[in-house]
Amino acid sequence: MSDFSPGQRWISDGEAELGLGTILSCDPRSVTVLFGASQETRTYSSRQAPLTRVAFGSGDRIRAASGWTLTVDDSKESEGLIVYIGEDEQGELRELPEAQLADTMQFDQARDRLLTGQVDRNDWFDLRFRTLHHHHRVEQNPALGLAGPRIDLIPHQLYIADEVARRHAPRVLLADEVGLGKTIEAGLILHRLLLTGRAERALVLVPASLTHQWLVELLRRFALEVTLLDEQQSLAHGDSNPFETGQLVLASQDWLFANPHRQAQAQACQWDLLIVDEAHHLDWSPDHAGPGYACVGRLAADVPGLLLLTATPEQMGLESHFARLRLLDPDRYHSLERFKEEEQHYVEVAEAIDALERLPGSAEDHARLAAVMDEADSLALLDTLANPESGEPQQANARQQLRDQLLDRHGTGRVMFRNSRRHVGGFPERRLHVTELEPPSSYRRVLGRLERDEDYLDELLIETGLDHPEVLIYLDSMYRALSDDPLNTEPWWQFDPRVTWLMEKLADTGESGFANDKVLVIAHDRETAQGLAEGLRVLGGMHAPVFHEGLSLVERDRAAAAFADEEEGSQVLVCSEIGSEGRNFQFCRHLVMFDLPLHPDQLEQRIGRLDRIGQRHAIELHVPVFTGSPGEKLLRWYREGMDAFSAPHAVGSEIFDAFGDALADALLDEESLTEVITETRALFESRLAERDAGRNRLLELNACRHERADEVAAAIRELDEDRALPRYLELALDIFGVDSQELGGGIMHLQPSPQMLDGLPGLAKGEDGFSATFSRSRALARDDVHRLSWEHPLLREMMGRIIDGTMGNTALALLKHPSLPAGRVMAELIFRTHCPAPRTLHLNRFLPPTAVRVLLDESGVNLTDKISFTGLSKNLRKVKKAMARDLIRSRLDALRELLDRGEQEAERELPSIVESAQVRMREELDGELARLVALARHNPAVRDDELTALRDERSALDTAIEGTRLRLDAVRVIVTVGEES
Numbered sequence: 007m008s009d010f011s012p013g014q015r016w017i018s019d020g021e022a023e024l025g026l027g028t029i030l031s032c033d034p035r036s037v038t039v040l041f042g043a044s045q046e047t048r049t050y051s052s053r054q055a056p057l058t059r060v061a062f063g064s065g066d067r068i069r070a071a072s073g074w075t076l077t078v079d080d081s082k083e084s085e086g087l088i089v090y091i092g093e094d095e096q097g098e099l100r101e102l103p104e105a106q107l108a109d110t111m112q113f114d115q116a117r118d119r120l121l122t123g124q125v126d127r128n129d130w131f132d133l134r135f136r137t138l139h140h141h142h143r144v145e146q147n148p149a150l151g152l153a154g155p156r157i158d159l160i161p162h163q164l165y166i167a168d169e170v171a172r173r174h175a176p177r178v179l180l181a182d183e184v185g186l187g188k189t190i191e192a193g194l195i196l197h198r199l200l201l202t203g204r205a206e207r208a209l210v211l212v213p214a215s216l217t218h219q220w221l222v223e224l225l226r227r228f229a230l231e232v233t234l235l236d237e238q239q240s241l242a243h244g245d246s247n248p249f250e251t252g253q254l255v256l257a258s259q260d261w262l263f264a265n266p267h268r269q270a271q272a273q274a275c276q277w278d279l280l281i282v283d284e285a286h287h288l289d290w291s292p293d294h295a296g297p298g299y300a301c302v303g304r305l306a307a308d309v310p311g312l313l314l315l316t317a318t319p320e321q322m323g324l325e326s327h328f329a330r331l332r333l334l335d336p337d338r339y340h341s342l343e344r345f346k347e348e349e350q351h352y353v354e355v356a357e358a359i360d361a362l363e364r365l366p367g368s369a370e371d372h373a374r375l376a377a378v379m380d381e382a383d384s385l386a387l388l389d390t391l392a393n394p395e396s397g398e399p400q401q402a403n404a405r406q407q408l409r410d411q412l413l414d415r416h417g418t419g420r421v422m423f424r425n426s427r428r429h430v431g432g433f434p435e436r437r438l439h440v441t442e443l444e445p446p447s448s449y450r451r452v453l454g455r456l457e458r459d460e461d462y463l464d465e466l467l468i469e470t471g472l473d474h475p476e477v478l479i480y481l482d483s484m485y486r487a488l489s490d491d492p493l494n495t496e497p498w499w500q501f502d503p504r505v506t507w508l509m510e511k512l513a514d515t516g517e518s519g520f521a522n523d524k525v526l527v528i529a530h531d532r533e534t535a536q537g538l539a540e541g542l543r544v545l546g547g548m549h550a551p552v553f554h555e556g557l558s559l560v561e562r563d564r565a566a567a568a569f570a571d572e573e574e575g576s577q578v579l580v581c582s583e584i585g586s587e588g589r590n591f592q593f594c595r596h597l598v599m600f601d602l603p604l605h606p607d608q609l610e611q612r613i614g615r616l617d618r619i620g621q622r623h624a625i626e627l628h629v630p631v632f633t634g635s636p637g638e639k640l641l642r643w644y645r646e647g648m649d650a651f652s653a654p655h656a657v658g659s660e661i662f663d664a665f666g667d668a669l670a671d672a673l674l675d676e677e678s679l680t681e682v683i684t685e686t687r688a689l690f691e692s693r694l695a696e697r698d699a700g701r702n703r704l705l706e707l708n709a710c711r712h713e714r715a716d717e718v719a720a721a722i723r724e725l726d727e728d729r730a731l732p733r734y735l736e737l738a739l740d741i742f743g744v745d746s747q748e749l750g751g752g753i754m755h756l757q758p759s760p761q762m763l764d765g766l767p768g769l770a771k772g773e774d775g776f777s778a779t780f781s782r783s784r785a786l787a788r789d790d791v792h793r794l795s796w797e798h799p800l801l802r803e804m805m806g807r808i809i810d811g812t813m814g815n816t817a818l819a820l821l822k823h824p825s826l827p828a829g830r831v832m833a834e835l836i837f838r839t840h841c842p843a844p845r846t847l848h849l850n851r852f853l854p855p856t857a858v859r860v861l862l863d864e865s866g867v868n869l870t871d872k873i874s875f876t877g878l879s880k881n882l883r884k885v886k887k888a889m890a891r892d893l894i895r896s897r898l899d900a901l902r903e904l905l906d907r908g909e910q911e912a913e914r915e916l917p918s919i920v921e922s923a924q925v926r927m928r929e930e931l932d933g934e935l936a937r938l939v940a941l942a943r944h945n946p947a948v949r950d951d952e953l954t955a956l957r958d959e960r961s962a963l964d965t966a967i968e969g970t971r972l973r974l975d976a977v978r979v980i981v982t983v984g985e986e987s
């Protein structure tokens with residue numbers, strides 16, 4: 007390139023980001039350019055300078071260094087420098103010499119890049135158009151955010167995730183029975199909120215023992231990288247707020263609840279979502295709020311979204327449960343009395359829903375329904391259903407709608423979701439095996455004295471410092487607490503027959519032995535767990551890892567991992583009560599309850615370690631008890647009073663509240679025990695019947711609406727089976743410089759090539775990369791293999807980079823066609839909708855960036871409908887960049903005209919795009935609004951701010967969609983060539 011003159015403006019072909027350069031000096035050999043915006047100076051050889059002269063033409067908008075803009079109309083040259091002539095913003099005729107152009111003028115728009123001769127590879131342009139096309143499709147898919155995670159498609163989880171994540175700032179209690187997948191549901195909700203832009207920052211608070219499990223689940227199943235925060239990490243951040251160091255922060259409740267300074271720091275941050283696992287520990291009573299409750303209460307007042315997770319919501323009593331509901335919605339849950347009263351009404355609603363199935367039928371059923379509805383829309387549906395003239399499809403539709411309306415308007419379902427095994431189905435049987443053992447003399451001595459001497463209990467409580475009835479149930483604890491007794495010198499595990507019984511079972515290769523199986527042992531106390539492990543080691547030479555709340559996280563995870571390892575792992579894991587809560591041990595089918603917990607919900611939590619999704623065997627529950635002991639009486643209470651071992655019943659808390667004290671008093675007295683059991687049974691049956699007819703029935707009906715769940719699953723499957731994904735990925739990997747190699751069995755290995763573009767997730771140059779599969783089932787079977795979907799971070803990163811950047815927004819290709827004369831120019835223009843709106847509106851569900859393609863021949867004839875993108879693309883040939891630049895320079899005027907003409911053609915498409923987005927948005931939001939308004943009349947669980955937020959959202963979306971504009975996104979110049987070229 008020659009003809010340089012000082013003061014001219016040029017742009018670097020390879021480094022357009024440097025901005026507009028000014029020639030400082032030039033001679034026949036070299037040219038020096040100052041790029042003012044980036045304060046860089048470069049000297050090139052004059053003959054091969056990778057520079058393009060910037061020359062604007064009619065219609066271009068240019069900016070002066072002093073800030074004003076000019077729309078170019080004409081230009082003139084004076085001493086080798088261009089002077090642009092045109093109108094400024096006020097319509098005044100002005101001149102702008104090129105030397106006065108702003109250094110910061112950007113050349114990233116397709117038009118500017120093209121006209122300054124910057125062209126990308128032809129296949130980049132292809133990839134750009136395909137990216138826009140797929141992004142548009144995927145963003146509108148109703149399963150977005152639920153399709154990527156590595157999970158089995160389990161209907162009740164999908165239903166809950168879909169229902170909750172579509173709400174504005176969801177605040178709900180996820181209360182499925184133990185092991186049905188609350189963590190997965192919370193993960194799905196979080197994932198969808200993140201992908202749709204409805205949340206950006208989330209804080210997850212879990213018991214210390216579960217931090218690692220959550221970390222791993224979020225990464226492995228949801229590809230979400232979270233920052234795990236503890237005191238050590240926090241200290242490393244010095245004075246800055248450690249909670250600001252990540253978008254997704256995971257912290258242990260034990261640590262945060264005990265640390266007011268860290269709580270204040272957590273509160274000082276902006277969060278969109280707060281997730282609290284094992285929320286039953288957040289205890290509250292009228293006189294005292296526990297530290298956990300108080301901390302979460304403060305955070306919940308500021309954070310818009312809140313997910314509380316617990317399998318046993320009433321474990322700490324109804325008041326505490328109610329107080330947690332109040333955290334979710336203080337306006338709705340303001341009176342416990344009213345809450346209890348409302349419950350009386352649920353039976354009628356549940357009966358009405360059942361009556362629906364029998365309509366059109368008896369007048370009685372009709373009356374039952376009419377009694378619980380007074381809304382015009384519901385009554386009209388009831389008429390349709392009752393009318394024998396209406397056809398079968400009409401009736402089915404009316405039945406479905408009425409059912410939905412009743413559930414929405416009357417239950418607690420909007421705030422609380424509870425799936426039960428009974429409802430979900432397909433769970434294994436639970437079998438109880440009781441072994442009676444003779445109490446050893448050390449325990450007998452105390453028990454005998456307790457029976458003989460009424461006053462001894464008080465004495466024992468003082469002497470041991472233990473509580474009642476724990477002192478009676480946990481005899482080894484009692485023994486340890488009496489260590490001053492000269493007779494109690496031996497460790498308890500030396501003589502406790504439960505230890506030898508366990509050792510024998512572990513070694514037993516017979517049908518009832520454990521020799522070939524993994525065994526989880528749970529004991530109430532940490533000391534019991536530790537002592538038992540010691541006993542197994544000393545007496546039986548067996549290694550049993552222990553898992554309790556006193557261990558560090560690393561130690562706990564090590565113990566759990568040592569147990570989980572199929573090949574080399576230990577046969578047995580000994581846990582304390584609280585230490586194992588929430589843990590996943592479904593690979594094991596034998597649970598030994600070394601002693602029994604006092605609360606029925608705790609019993610359920612124990613069984614829930616094994617009885618979880620993924621358990622493939624019947625669950626064997628082994629309970630060794632001492633004949634005639636208080637422990638045996640407790641066992642009878644559980645079995646005879648409430649069938650506690652057969653299935654979860656969810657009334658344990660009420661029963662415990664009613665009979666906990668009476669039971670404690672009856673533990674030394676056979677006769678009163680029989681009475682307590684009889685009364686317990688009566689209450690159990692009546693509560694169960696009542697709950698099943700009312701609250702439980704509504705919760706069950708609402709926890710999973712199968713039609714919706716099936717729709718979500720179908721939408722996910724559609725994405726899973728999308729044949730376009732592998733094709734797209736292949737093209738994208740090639741362009742981004744990632745090598746892929748088939749490993750067989752539907753698995754491939756992705757590895758960075760030396761040319762790879764930097765910053766792709768999971769792929770760092772010089773490292774191995776990762777293995778991946780498109781198949782959900784293969785990914786579920788192999789933890790080490792990534793699951794590739796449109797939601798995988800690698801795909802999102804590549805697509806995001808293309809859409810947000812300039813990659814492939816200009817190209818030039820040659821077209822060889824016998825019927826086209828050589829040397830003609832065509833322009834393939836891709837326009838894209840732009841609709842600036844806050845991310846939280848999730849506008850993309852109605853109007854994702856939408857591409858409008860316009861193909862023009864040299865005379866401006868629109869060929870778009872005649873020649874498709876793919877039809878054209880496969881006949882194109884690439885061309886060297888230097889030649890492309892020369893071709894463009896030689897046809898600048900023609901190209902300008904085509905760009906202007908293309909814009910007019912594209913604009914004609916805009917109104918229909920805007921209108922259909924508006925229709926879609928209104929249909930969905932008006933439907934949702936109508937539903938919420940009707941709901942709010944009946945069900946105070948609909949918060950006012952939810953309604954207001956939805957109305958605001960509708961109007962903001964309306965305005966945003968209305969303001970949609972089209973912008974040129976990419977342009978490909980096509981030059982026809984003759985046969986021999």
Ligand SMILES: Nc1ncnc2c1ncn2[C@@H]1O[C@H](COP(=O)(O)OP(=O)(O)OP(=O)(O)O)[C@@H](O)[C@H]1O
Nearest residue numbers: 157158184185186187188189190317588590618619
């Ligand atoms: N959809 C799914 N696909 C694959 N695995 C699942 C799915 N749902 C749950 N699981 C597995 O089942 C187990 C139980 O799930 P999860 O831990 O979410 O249950 P939970 O209801 O939170 O249990 P808990 O009440 O004990 O806290 C976990 O190992 C989880 O990974």
